Amino acid sequence: MLKRYLVTLCLLPTVTTVAATAPQTDADSADQCIITPPVPPLSKQSKTGNKDLSQLIKIKSNQSNGTLGDKATFSGNVTFTQNGRQVTADQAVVDQQKQKFEADGQLVFQDGVVTVTANSLNAQMGSRVATLDNAQYWLNGQQLHGSAEQMEITKDNKLVLKDSNFSTCPIGDESWLLKARRIKIDPEEEWGEIWDAKLEIGNVPVFYMPYMTVPISGKRKTGFLFPRISSSTTNGFEFAAPFYWNIAPEYDLTFTPDYMSSRGLFTKTEFRYLAGDRQFGQMNLEYLGNDSMLENHADRWMVNYRHQGAIDENWRVLANFIDVSDNNYFNDLNSDVNRSTDNQLSRVGDISYFTEFWNFSARVQDIKVLGEDISPYQVMPQLSFNYRSPGFWNKFDFNLYSELTNFEHRGNSYNTATRLHVEPSVSLPFQGPAGSLTSEVKLYQTYYVQRDVQRADVLLDDNVSRSIPEVRVNGQINFERFSNFFDTQYRQTLEPQFQYLYVGHRDQSNIGIYDTAELQQDYIGLFRDRRFSGLDRIADANQLTLGLTTRVFDEHNVEQFRFSLGQIAYFENSQVSLYSDQLTEDTSTSVLAAETDINLYDDWFISGAIQYDTKYHDNKKSEVTLDYRPGPNKLVQLSYRYVPDLVNRNTNDQVDISQAGIRTAWPLTDNVYFVGNYYYDLNEDRSVETYTGFQYESCCWAVRLAYHYHIKTNYEDNYNPVLDNRELFETSFMLNFVIKGLGGSGPLGVSDMLDDGIFSYRKPLYLRN
Structure with a gap:
């Protein structure tokens, strides 16, 4: 009869490994990404605090024999366990005199993260070194697996x-x-060092490296990242090979030499840092010397610095600075900072202090607009103070906004100014399930000191004091009922809303325009108390806004339908315009603004918005999208937007947009995804953008091939002239290839592909479900 034996010895060193991080998929997927070892892996166990006990090994077997202090032989289902590790074998020998342990025959070594099968195991108990021959290994729960003629576990657990x-x-x-x-x-250290490495793809050697390092976890490591290859009519053949430098746990740097056959060597440097637990920053430097595509072969550069975070529980800091050598920098070069459609460079510095009822901030701001001769005013600086006191007296709320702003300008023909603004308000809100009613009284008190007013195009005063009262009453009623549509019960709401607004009139033509622009009159904009952003123009008003919203919710309280319609009725025409030479319109109503979101059926969604001029019977602005979203990474979107030239009837700016587009993302197989978009300008009768991308992704590698054809926004550059035959359209091809498990995860999913191009993907307008 076979008997079970239990022997306790002090034998092997502790062996631990850290598995390489890699994306995981559902266990039932056709392309199984988790490599399963031949036996179930052991679960991780916590380390014991007793060092001696942690070195004890328990040996179980069907048979054993031996002499105390000499040799012991074990055979038949031999199992060795030690603090979360386990070795199973057919037979094993312990030589206590030579401090040696041997095992062979269907040998399996396991701990919480690694499983190894081998022909034999030899361990030196004195030197705490173990060797396994003809080993096959798996990192439990991960993709990484491999084999070795010999695996050695050193005394320091490497x-x-x-x-x-x-x-x-x-x-x-x-x-x-x-x-x-x-x-x-x-x-x-969670790293692997490799000597004489040879990479084979499809059994074909493609790469040799005498020495390299790879991560076996998500830990950062110095080394080259995967290259990027592309070709375009603007830059020619392009090859970029990023190099990552892990300077310290709080600092890293990525240096990318990007060779463009049509322009030269374009270098990009990105430095990132952490400043404690709650602050972080980044600096980008980009440089292209002697650009071959420019007539004067000028140097091109970009510098960007960002920092933000919390100093403590109350203080917040923000800094952002960016500058470029010329207006067309982002149009021509593939920057890591801005897109080609970004033409405003914002430079901001801000420090703020927050408490429960008040906050203070100091801010400087400068905006550089690429391709524009007129530059915005600089804020140098702005000090603001806000105070809130809810329920300060008999349910009345008190709020105070104040700012002191100094405006500077680089141009010699512009005046400068300092503005002090104080804006106290008292409101009485009533809110409940049946509706809400808020009454508010506000005072705009502003004082300007304007300097060098003779430089301005219009007649300005040196000192201006402006006091404007405001009264606003806003109310809403909520009705709801249960209704049956298509034999399904829904909850329908009816939400009428009104707002009466009175703002006093003051002549403001003697005040310059420093930070003010006209706001949109969409449905939400109808209920604003201001017609302009900024404080240089506060439009007088005596008006009533009426709006109506209805919603339909299903049994899970998910919004299936929403429609909003509203318009302003003017009792008196506003006498305040943005500029003194701009005419004011004599009209009794605003645009009629409408918006809707509808879940048409299952995965079909439609969304739209329109601003209709009831006086001139013109469509001032409209947009509609039709989405089909049956599942993750499955999308078809049709869109149309229309902005006629009559939108700015009283200015010289002419806007005339009529564009239709289609955007789609769809899995062709379990591993192949397609993303594409096409946008067409109906007024110009031409395509403005075409994007086609295919991505293959498996457990161990991914590749993306994309084609992009799009219109370019070319600006005039007086100090950096370009060729007269500058291309209006650009055509490019891009190739990304990543081998997973060698330090990169590659292009995963299709969300970033949807954001490629001029028109990034947007969900239907104001979708709330």
């Missing part, structure tokens, strides 16, 4: 693999395999 290989591809279908003469894995 793993040394000789004549080995590894991959993250499914077993038997290794699309790529990395072979090496020697691999050293340091579980504590």
Whole structure:
């Protein structure tokens, strides 16, 4: 009869590894990404506080024999366990005199993160070194697996693999395999060192490196990242090879030499840092010397600095500075900071202090507009103070906004100014399930000191004091009922809303325009108390806004339908315009603004908005989108937007937009995704953008091929002239290739592809479900 034996010895060193991080998929997916070892892995166990007990090994077997202090032999289902590690074998021998342990026959070594099968195991108890021959290893719960002629576990718990290989591809279908003469894995540092590495793709050697390092977790490591390849009519053939430098736990730097055959060597440097637990920053430097595409072969550069965070519980800081060598920098070069459609460069510095009822901030701001001769005013500086006192007296709320702003300008023909503004308000809000009613009284008190007014195009006063009262009453009633549509019960709401607004009139033509622009009159904008942003113009008003919203909710309280309609009725025409030479219109009503969101059926959604001029019977602005979203990464969107030239009837700015587009993302197979968009200008009768991208992604590698054709926004550059035949459209091809498990995760999913191009993907307007 077989008997079970239990022997307790002090034998092997502790062995731990850290698994490489990699994306995981559903266990039932056709392309299984988790590599399963031949036996179930052991669960991780906490370390014991007793060092002696942590070195004890328990040996179980069907049979054993031996002499105390000499040799002991174990056979038949031999199992060794030690503090979360386990070795199983057919037979094993312990030589206590030579401090040696040997095991062979269907040998399996396991701990919480690694599983190893081998022909034999030899351990030196004195030197705490163990060697496994002909080893196969798996990192539990991860994609990484491989083999080695010999695996050594050193006394300091490092793993040394000789004549080995590894991959993250499914077993038997290794699309790529990395072979090496020697691999050293340091579980504590979470890195692997590789000597004489040879990368094979489809059994074809494509890459050799005498020495390289790779992460076995998400830990950062100095080294080259995967290159990017593209070709365009503007830059020619382009090859970028980023190099990552892990300077310290709080600092890192990425340097990217980007060679463009039509322009030259374009270098990009990105430095990131952490300042404590709650502050972080980034600096970008980009430089292209002697641009071959420019007539004067000028140097081109970009500098950007960002910092933000919290100093403590009350103080917040924000800083952002960016500058470029010329107006067309972002149009021509693939910057890591801005898109080609960004033409405003904001430079901001802000420090703020927050408490429960008040806050203070100091701010400086400068905006550079690319391609524009007129520059905005600089805020140098602005000090603001806000105070809130809810329920300060008999349910009345008190609010105070104040600011002191100094405006400067680089131009010699512009005046400068300092503005002091104080804006106290008292409101009485009533809110409940049936509706709400808020009454508010406000005073705009502003004082200007304007300097060098003779430089201005219009007649300005040196000192202006302006006091404007405001009275506003805003109310809403909520009705609801249960209704049946298509044999399904829904909850429908009816939400009428009104607002009466009175703002006193003051002549403001003697005040310059420093930070003010006209606001949109969409449905939400109808209920604003201001017609202009900024404080240089406060329009007088005596008007009533009426609006109506109805919603339909299903049994899960998900909004399936929403429609809003509203318009302003003017009792008196406003006498305040943005500029003194701008005519004011004599009209009794504003635009009729409407918006809707509808879940048409299952995965079909339609959304639209319109601003209709009831006086001139013109469509001032409209947009509509039709979405089909049946699942993740499945999308078809049709869109149309229309802005006629009559939108700015009283100015010289002519806007005439009529564009239709389609955008789609769809999985062609389990591994292949397609993303594309096409936008057409109906007025110009031409395409303005075409994007087509295919992405293949498996457990172990990913590749993306994309084609992009789009219109360019070319600006005039007096100090950096370009060729007269500057291209209006650009055509480019892009190729990204990533091998997972060698330090990169690659292009995962399709969300970033949807954001490529001029028109990034937007969900239907104001969608709330």
